[in-house]
Amino acid sequence: QVQLVQSGAEVKKPGASVKVSCQASGYNFNDYYIHWVRQAPGQGLEWMGWINPNSGGANSAQNFRGRVTMTRDSSISTSFMELSRLKFDDTAVYYCARGNPQGAFDFWGQGTLVTVSS
């Protein structure tokens, strides 16, 4: 069965970077985009960007451009999202999700809580 398993919770100081991993199983990793979505405490869902595991090409929302880097290691079916220059309001649960051929997100990781605190 399709599974996306993310790395554990992180606590970072303002200005630091965080790197979250998302390991896929149960399907051909290179066949589906991986998207990253975040959710601040008590708030809605915010799409951050996607990576094409096959080519490594990526694109991000304007809000994150210049601060987010999405990469992958196809040998271990894992995508990574690195967010730099962290601010207090980057505190959120970060999800990876598989983009299906229709463009929606059919499978999600369990989420990774990133807390930015001094």
Add this chain to the structure above:
Amino acid sequence: DIQMTQSPPTLSASVGDRVTITCRASQIISTWLAWYQQKPGKAPKYLIYKASILESGVPSRFSGSGSGTEFTLTISSLQPDDFATYYCQQYNSFPWTFGLGTKVEIK
């Protein structure tokens, strides 16, 4: 960016009620709309895509409709497991955007 407006923000209902949630897009998105259900502390769950197509395994009491800019998610007979927050999402154009959510709570 395409803005997605959901209403109502909160909905109080009883088991067995018919419930309808509305999602409006700020631009025409054809039927490139998905619905997700999220429970506290959990990842969203994929319910519906292309505005009206039920994902495999989703109970038939859920249905979606609409095209262009107006969409609805209907639960025909609310069950205890359905109390959750529901989000719409457009994937017509970059960047993908979500509505702010509708919380369905027990009356």
